[in-house]
Amino acid sequence: GNSVTQMEGPVTLSEEAFLTINCTYTATGYPSLFWYVQYPGEGLQLLLKATKADDKGSNKGFEATYRKETTSFHLEKGSVQVSDSAVYFCALSDNGPGGTSYGKLTFGQGTILTVHP
Amino acid sequence: DADVTQTPRNRITKTGKRIMLECSQTKGHDRMYWYRQDPGLGLQLIYYSFDVKDINKGEISDGYSVSRQAQAKFSLSLESAIPNQTALYFCATSEGYLNKQFFGPGTRLTVL
Numbered sequence: 001g002n003s004v005t006q007m008e009g010p011v012t013l014s015e016e017a018f019l020t021i022n023c024t025y026t027a028t029g030y031p032s033l034f035w036y037v038q039y040p041g042e043g044l045q046l047l048l049k050a051t052k053a054d055d056k057g058s059n060k061g062f063e064a065t066y067r068k069e070t071t072s073f074h075l076e077k078g079s080v081q082v083s084d085s086a087v088y089f090c091a092l093s094d095n096g097p098g099g100t101s102y103g104k105l106t107f108g109q110g111t112i113l114t115v116h117p
Numbered sequence: 118d119a120d121v122t123q124t125p126r127n128r129i130t131k132t133g134k135r136i137m138l139e140c141s142q143t144k145g146h147d148r149m150y151w152y153r154q155d156p157g158l159g160l161q162l163i164y165y166s167f168d169v170k171d172i173n174k175g176e177i178s179d180g181y182s183v184s185r186q187a188q189a190k191f192s193l194s195l196e197s198a199i200p201n202q203t204a205l206y207f208c209a210t211s212e213g214y215l216n217k218q219f220f221g222p223g224t225r226l227t228v229l
Contacts, residue, residue: 004159034217041222042222042223043121043207043209043220043221043222043223044160044207044209044218044220045220046217046218049217089159089160104162104165104175105150105160105162105218107159107160107161108159109157109158109159110157110159
């Protein structure tokens, strides 16, 4: 079956530091890959996505590249801010040929990021 | 107004009680989902529904049931709550071909 593994957390950084959160996956078919973010007391929000190999998703200064050869989708940001403190989830969606979605997401366990001023 | 709403936001109940969590959406999406979140385990899929007449079990459906009363409403029930069902529960919706899911704010359930 499908699975997603994220780096162990929590991660604590100083403001303006470089961020990497590792994510690797196991899947059959043609998965799409996602990063979701959960701010304190809120539901999850989509941060970025990539639908095929070598695609790069980006949003709010965050980036992740779909690497099929290493089955990875690592999240990076060059300079984090205090407002980036949240829980980050890597996820994959099971797709059929042509990207038709089967609609189910498999999540990693989440990584807690805390950024200090 | 929020696109995906959940009620109640917090609930404390006792072992053996029946509990219903409700989810409503104004996004017009056909697909709706229920997840539970436990610390260190990410989100696990309980049930999902691709339309009013299509309901499917997820990874951890034992002890739960659902009802899709309308396109916009999807309820999760615990027929006889037990303490290990204490968790944060999220409802989500999506348009199938776009994959992107929209989450509600969550319901924090505590079973004593």
